Amino acid sequence: MKSKERLWMIGAGLAVGVIAVVLVVLGNPANMGFCIACFLRDIAGGVGLHRAGVVQYIRPEIIGLVLGAMVMALAGREFQVRGGSSPVIRFVLGFCVMVGALMFLGCPLRMVLRLGGGDLNALVGLVGFALGIFAGTLFLKKGFSLKKSQPQSKVEGYAMPAITVALLVLVLAAPAFLFFSSEGPGSQHAPIVAALAAGLIVGALAQKTRLCMVGGIRDALLFKDFHLLTGFIAIFVAVLAGNLILKFSGVNPAAFTLSFAGQSVAHTDGLWNFLGMTLVGLASVMLGGCPLRQLILSGSGNSDSTVAVLGMVVGAAFCHNFGLASSGTGPTFNGQVAVVIGLVVVAAIGVGNLNRKAA
């Protein structure tokens, strides 16, 4: 059973990597085949929650990820409706994850994709990310808990899939009240059918294997269990290979460029790339998984994760309305203040939820 689990994990990681590279070839921004943070941010913009004109689009990948996870969970009899474990704190943690991710310009999954494209800023982000996860494991060892979830009504479990179906109707109908970027990253996207299919496949695979960027490093630190980490590494290997093939076959010479400067949708401010991902790592450990995993769980009946995802969407809207999100030119002062506040808030949540008995 153990080797079968591992094969699934490696296969899923490789598939995610290949699909991510293909999505970029089909039109997604560079190193952004998938980015849960960026795509939730684009959706927030698409429905007008923020007015940053260059990052507005209803990303079908997100819709596919949730629905793919739902189908796989139902097929595997793993669709379980649970919720009620500190929902407001989960919302705030999701918000903070987004503040950190938009400082760095990517979720942990995009960090791996950026690494596979030769973006060395992502290496700095990875070190910060690992530090944040390490800090999170210290809270866990001291008894950090968001308390028990409880069974909920079926309706609660199907709420997130229903929301994504509504988004699918919106993107297909494209009514005038939606916002679609005509320039910038939001205007770069694979065809709807391809993006949706990619999301469905990856959503199903991620549900089946529990693929999680945060869990990989967390379990390695806590239990010396490298199972989830193999998925993380498989994604990197597939993306690296795919980008190198594109580069040397001449299809896209820019697919792999080993550098700090000149990377797409990225900046070179090391300190803030580091601290942004520290915040993502720490808050994600407290949520129990990275943004991808939260999205997958939200499609599998877990309404706690749905609340975290909604926190990310609202966080993304605030990031652009308040000028917190970085751009290719670098971080903003407001964003730097927000990341520091985020770290303080998340640390306070950590301290406030320690179970003294377990310490």
Next chain:
Amino acid sequence: MNQIDARGFSCPEPVLMTKKALQDLGKPLTVLVDSPTPLQNITRFARNAGHKVDSRPLGDDFELVIS
């Protein structure tokens, strides 16, 4: 037999609870969980640590016996 109830907790808490219970209470240990994810994670953790693990569905939940 020693028993812990990890139902309702999200990962990695059930694994941490199991690890602590194995240290404090010892084997054999029965663990109750309510979803396949902690079931797999605890099984993997316990087998990596050299324990024997048996599990079975129990209504909507799962029962693991670590020995």
